[in-house]
Amino acid sequence: MLEATSRHTEAETRDAAIVTTLYCCGPRVSELCGLDWQDLDLGRGQGWLKGKGRREKELFVLPAAVVDAIRRYATHRGTAPGPVFLTRGTRGKHRDRRLETRSVLRLVRVLGAKVGLHVWCHALRHASLTAAATLGAKAGLSLNDIRAHSRHASVLTLQRYLDQHNVVQTKRVVADLVADSLKG
Numbered sequence: 001m002l003e004a005t006s007r008h009t010e011a012e013t014r015d016a017a018i019v020t021t022l023y024c025c026g027p028r029v030s031e032l033c034g035l036d037w038q039d040l041d042l043g044r045g046q047g048w049l050k051g052k053g054r055r056e057k058e059l060f061v062l063p064a065a066v067v068d069a070i071r072r073y074a075t076h077r078g079t080a081p082g083p084v085f086l087t088r089g090t091r092g093k094h095r096d097r098r099l100e101t102r103s104v105l106r107l108v109r110v111l112g113a114k115v116g117l118h119v120w121c122h123a124l125r126h127a128s129l130t131a132a133a134t135l136g137a138k139a140g141l142s143l144n145d146i147r148a149h150s151r152h153a154s155v156l157t158l159q160r161y162l163d164q165h166n167v168v169q170t171k172r173v174v175a176d177l178v179a180d181s182l183k184g
Contacts, residue, residue, distance in 0.1 A: 010076035011088045015107055017069040018085060022108070022121060024066050026128035026150060028052055029101045029121045035084040042067050051151045058151055133162050 007016045021032060031049045039057065040047040045067055048057035062070070070084070077086065083098035105121055112119035133146045143162075147155045 007072065010073070013069075013073040013076055014085060014088065015111065017066075017073040018104060018107065019111060019124070020069040021062075021066050022124040023128050024063050025060055026125045026132065027060070028125065029104050033083075033085065033099055033101050033104060037079045037081055037084055040070070040084065042071060053153070060151070061149075129158065130162065133158070 007013050018032065021027065022029075027049060028051075031051060034050055035047065039049060040062070042062065045062045045064065047060055047062055049060055050057050085099040085104075087097045087099055087103065108119060108121045108124065129146065129150050132149055133143065136146050136149075143155050143158065147158045150158055152158045
């Protein structure tokens with residue numbers, strides 16, 4: 001989806017930073033939209049966001065790809081206190097306001113369509129957490145480690161993502177085996 005934007009204008013660098021953050025960090029859209037510059041420490045590659053149902057902000061890690069994308073966006077937008085992700089209306093009251101959840105939902109759908117994907121924001125979170133669990137298991141991380149990254153209250157919630165992924169993978173293997181039986 002990143003190739004759907006050339007990353008030259010402020011809006012394009014913002015969009016690239018949004019997609020990169022959604023995939024690499026797996027925040028909920030409301031968490032992403034709620035980010036303020038004072039919540040980010042790009043030098044340390046970390047930030048704080050208010051998770052679903054939480055009273056306190058929680059630490060989350062910003063991988064180098066996210067830090068780079070946000071810094072590219074900041075060269076256009078600046079880092080004045082306030083929301084990280086702003087609207088880019090052409091004038092008046094629709095310019096420079098906190099980006100709303102529905103705008104990010106539309107943005108992800110449009111960028112996905114440009115590269116032939118039917119995608120939505122929660123699908124990026126789902127893909128991020130599935131990749132985190134798969135790669136984390138190979139690195140020796142526990143499901144509880146991945147749960148902490150996902151900021152789910154329960155491992156059971158995270159397990160549903162993985163079960164759905166495993167069911168699809170199993171169905172794919174079975175379908176391929178059946179198709180291969182036609183060959184001979």
